Amino acid sequence: MQGKGVSAIATALWEDKVHTPSAYKMSKGIGVAKKSEYPYNWETSMIASILENVAYIGVTESFKSTRLGFKSRKRIPTAKDRRTYIENAHTPIIDRGLWAMRITSTES
Known part of the structure; x- marks a missing residue:
């Protein structure tokens, strides 16, 4: 919203x-797969994925991955145009217009 990039956002959060x-979940007693020694160490890739997540504007995204067959455990990402x-x-x-502004500010 303030025109900051993901690195500046990570620094501000730190x-x-x-x-x-994951640190928040650990503090609430929820199990996590990967425990970090640094609870405030925000990765820029995590911030980017949060900023791209449509869940924040009230949209549920389904069929994000599929399997080769019913016996396979390996998940394969589905193309965005094939998702529901x-x-x-x-x-x-977050307001949809404000979220859309995030896209235009990261592209320039």
Whole structure:
């Protein structure tokens, strides 16, 4: 919203001592796959994936991956044009227009 890039956002979150998602889950007693020694170490890739997530505007994205066969455990990502999107599935936490501005500011 303020025109900051993902590195600047990561630095601001570190300085404000905001827990990463996994550190937050650990603090609430929820099990996580990977434990970090540094609860405020925000990766730029994590911030980028959060900024691209349509769930924040109230949209549910389904069929994000598939399997080769019913016996296979390996998941294969599905192309975005083959996914299903359910609009207004839940209450958004960010305005759609504001979220769309994020796309135009990262492209320039």
